Amino acid sequence: MAQLYLGLMSGTSLDGVDAVLADLDRGQTVILAAAHVDFGADLRNELAALTCSGSNEIDRASTLGNRLASIYAEASMRALSDAGRTAADVRAIGCHGQTVRHRPERGYTVQIGNAALLAELTGITVVADFRSRDIAAGGQGAPLVPAFHARAFADANEERAILNLGGIANLTVLRRGSSPLGFDTGPGNCLMDHWAQRHLGRPYDDNGAWAADGTVDAALLERMLDEVYFRAEPPKSTGRELFNPAWLDGLLHPGANPRDVQATLLELTAVSAARAIRDHAGGTRRVIACGGGTRNTALMRGLERRLAPWPVESSDCHGVPAQLVEAAAFAWLAQQALEGRGGNLPSVTGAKGSRILGAIHHGAG
Numbered sequence: 001m002a003q004l005y006l007g008l009m010s011g012t013s014l015d016g017v018d019a020v021l022a023d024l025d026r027g028q029t030v031i032l033a034a035a036h037v038d039f040g041a042d043l044r045n046e047l048a049a050l051t052c053s054g055s056n057e058i059d060r061a062s063t064l065g066n067r068l069a070s071i072y073a074e075a076s077m078r079a080l081s082d083a084g085r086t087a088a089d090v091r092a093i094g095c096h097g098q099t100v101r102h103r104p105e106r107g108y109t110v111q112i113g114n115a116a117l118l119a120e121l122t123g124i125t126v127v128a129d130f131r132s133r134d135i136a137a138g139g140q141g142a143p144l145v146p147a148f149h150a151r152a153f154a155d156a157n158e159e160r161a162i163l164n165l166g167g168i169a170n171l172t173v174l175r176r177g178s179s180p181l182g183f184d185t186g187p188g189n190c191l192m193d194h195w196a197q198r199h200l201g202r203p204y205d206d207n208g209a210w211a212a213d214g215t216v217d218a219a220l221l222e223r224m225l226d227e228v229y230f231r232a233e234p235p236k237s238t239g240r241e242l243f244n245p246a247w248l249d250g251l252l253h254p255g256a257n258p259r260d261v262q263a264t265l266l267e268l269t270a271v272s273a274a275r276a277i278r279d280h281a282g283g284t285r286r287v288i289a290c291g292g293g294t295r296n297t298a299l300m301r302g303l304e305r306r307l308a309p310w311p312v313e314s315s316d317c318h319g320v321p322a323q324l325v326e327a328a329a330f331a332w333l334a335q336q337a338l339e340g341r342g343g344n345l346p347s348v349t350g351a352k353g354s355r356i357l358g359a360i361h362h363g364a365g
């Protein structure tokens with residue numbers, strides 16, 4: 001019998017929401033349909049503003065949470081109608097929500113998106129707030145995708161590294177004979193996106209073409225790599241609280257050439273991720289990349305250069321399209337929650353133990 005779940009992921013890039021309808025019966029991940037709803041510039045700006053301290057935060061967060069629920073419902077319904085299915089066919093939606101604050105060191109993380117309203121709008125059971133329980137158990141609450149990476153991409157014959165190039169980049173090391181390792185390596189697309197918006201008026205640098213035309217500023221790169229986060233040992237996770245425009249502005253010299261800064265930001269993502277793989281995945285023979293950053297050709301070439309002779313392949317070649325891996329992971333996390341199974345990996349997050357993740361908002365009927 002099919003076990004249909006919807007997964008919804010809207011990540012730190014603030015680009016929009018990815019929805020996936022997947023059949024998760026018997027250990028498989030069969031993607032039946034997918035949809036993407038873009039946030040647009042206004043919503044993106046309002047969400048970005050909410051990731052830093054400001055006035056009237058509770059009202060702004062709650063109002064934006066309601067808007068997100070409508071967008072999440074739209075994405076869910078689009079995926080369903082693409083597959084010729086209805087809400088009644090789906091066991092649950094796994095909804096990550098939109099992170100506006102991630103502070104595991106202070107014991108909390110906040111993802112907005114009004115899961116109760118999403119359950120009302122769709123009539124489908126919604127599982128949300130996956131990260132809080134892991135943090136309550138002493139973990140980082142992130143990354144949560146490594147357990148799904150293990151299910152989708154593990155190979156008994158070789159160690160593999162999975163690199164998710166979202167707004168923040170995260171790494172999973174699928175080791176042979178021991179549980180996976182995983183952590184955020186640092187910025188993925190978020191700083192490059194910010195810089196492209198500021199100087200080109202575009203949400204991202206298409207294919208990394210602008211960066212590829214620039215020259216890496218070695219001194220600036222060194223100042224960036226001096227950030228203590230890069231040297232900290234895992235478990236560790238990060239977000240826009242650290243890698244944000246103020247962090248970048250604090251390191252720039254006046255008169256820096258914008259194109260060279262973009263080239264340097266691309267280099268920062270590639271070098272920090274490649275170093276993390278070399279330092280923590282020495283036995284790796286293959287790097288599988290996913291997330292929107294895989295569409296940044298210059299970034300992928302940069303990673304390949306730094307990681308040769310190991311191949312860097314898109315997850316497209318390994319059964320799950322690169323843009324859908326995280327959404328599929330949250331569909332699977334919803335299934336884990338409904339079936340009373342753990343979703344976190346203590347070896348990754350540092351939590352005291354495995355925990356059933358998420359709060360459940362029951363659907364109609």
Ligand SMILES: Nc1ncnc2c1ncn2[C@@H]1O[C@H](COP(=O)(O)OP(=O)(O)O)[C@@H](O)[C@H]1O
Pocket residue numbers: 010011012013014015016165166167168189190193203204205206207208290291292293295296297323326
């Ligand atoms: N054609 C492209 N060229 C360069 N970058 C791209 C392209 N398409 C998508 N991206 C990048 O991917 C990001 C979205 O990736 P995504 O995996 O959804 O991240 P997140 O999980 O943080 O939302 C965009 O913000 C952009 O930086």
Ligand SMILES: [Mg+2]
Pocket residue numbers: 009010011012013014015016017018292
């Ligand atoms: Mg996204």
